[in-house]
Amino acid sequence: MGYREDWSKIENFVNSSTQSSLKKMYLMSTDHIHKLMAEAPNDAVIQDILTFVQPAYSNFVRQYRAKTLQINAYRLKTLDFTNMTALLSSEKIRRWDVEIQMIYDDRSNQYQSLLPNGRAPFQKGAYEMRIESVMTLGEALSMDPQLGTLGGDILAFGQQLELLRQEQQGNEGQKSIHSASLEALRKELATVLFGAFGRLIGHYYRELHKVTNFYELKYFRRRSSSSNNNSEEEENYDLFEFDLAPQSRVVKLEGLLAGGETIRLQLLEGDNLQYYTVANSADTPDQVYRLQNSQNARLQLPLGHRLLVLENSENSSAKVEVEVLEDDEVPGTN
Template sequence: MRYPREWIHLDNFIDNWTENSLKRMYLLSTDHIHKLAAKAPNDPVIQEILDFVEPAYRNFIQQYRVKTLQRNLYRQKTAEFHDLLRLLSAKKIRSWDVQIQIVYDAKSATYMALLPEGRNPFQKGAYEMRIEAVNTLGEALSSDAQLGALATEVLAFGQQMQATRQEQQGNEGTKDNHADTLEALRQELAIVLFWGFSRLKTHYYRELYLVKNFYELQYFRKRKKRGRKASAKEEEFGLFELELAPESRLVQLEGLLRGGESVRITHLEGAAVKYYSAANAADTPTEVYDLHPNQTVHLQLPSGHRLLLLDNPAANMAKVQLELI
């Protein structure tokens, strides 16, 4: 929510820095919550701040997960529909055409009535028109006693294409609705986090330098522009690029994992890092893996593991990319 800019010191810098990146809000707020939780048991004021900001954080994370799952479902249905299109243009129409020509010569009036434009309508043009071409052919074949079995096959394939396309487009609309809800929750979380920042400044008013210990400052630094800035709806919700400070550990994907998911991890910059999954951040890992420079790996999370942990033991910064598959 924007107010008249009468005094720059009243600007909500958290809202400003996360306005065009739901992903940045996810990373920033998760790290902040972890830092608050570490100090809260020994400081009642920090516990008060944590109690106040955590509900808005949980609402945002839950909706982020819903959005991520919906995005993945949309991708799945899109891939399934494109597979059907490839099957139609490469194999199905060729097989149907051959079966029709076994009964009717390609120059006969009956053949021309069934396939007046040959295979073209099944291989080119808008998706809906290709589905229509399949259904039209199926209906035409169903009135021919010699091609009844083929009619059943064609109509079944047309129904499969139509149902998959409908699911894909329905998921696309739902995906956009989830994005609008998530943006509203981002704004609410930004307001709550700004209150927490103000409360921290009050708590440490004689030692303001301590406030920065509750934030990962990389999320408040400008990054190099890489082409057109993505809008909230265009953002890749399951893709994260992370910087690991020297000799640091990051807890990632909290709220997005339930156990059993597959995560693609790519090393982008710096020295080798270590990674492992766990049910809780304090758990001792059963196995720790090495991720070497320029290496890409797939990690299948065990049941119940809801966190991915990354360790950078080197004296230099490292960068990795995570993708929920």
């Protein structure tokens, strides 16, 4: 006999809870894996469940990190391209215009043929049209016996712009590919995790309360559809609390940061701690910050920094709250 697909008891709640957030799946599944790992040495059944879950989890995390790196690369290329277009619209076109006017009066036909609309095409409009204006001017000047050298310089600058734009848009396309692949892996992991849930139910069928020990239940709570209050944000999945032992150093948020995000920190317990961000855990920090008890601080991560390092040099334990204030997606560039 078949089953009704709308029977809520067999709904894959892992899939429905994470289908709108890859980050939520990352956080929930990582927490679940860690809880399984803690119990596995003491229980052969839990070890089997962990072995069952790990391949799908590893595939998802690998792709999640690949997407993070792709976002990082896109941000870097976008920053480089934005800096070059800013240079074009200010210093470059101003200098080119001045050099042209040293040869041709700005009321002459020669000048008007080179810059019929003045500097405007280099300062506003679609990026592709600005690049085209640079290349057109460079080619025109390269044929001028008095301004050929300037034309060559302008063409070289335009080629740099073209290359950066191609790389930026190529990274944007790769980001979309990673997203599609990651969604497929999320669904597969959701299926596996739901299967693991069933096995936990079977293992603890006389003590069902023990199943909850393997989950952070906030990830499965549903916001009331009648409430539009976003202050609780359906439990904040970007909010973390970290405990630090005396004289300890910990590295946090690996895989959740790409660089460029803003984080908020508050020392909940302890006298003070030091914190900084780096690209790799072995890197020397550019700057180390100090956080006092009950102090709130905000820090924007430099591009490429994907790790938060917390250091407690005191002889007492500490607890810090960390919130990632920006999403891990990057808006497109016009």
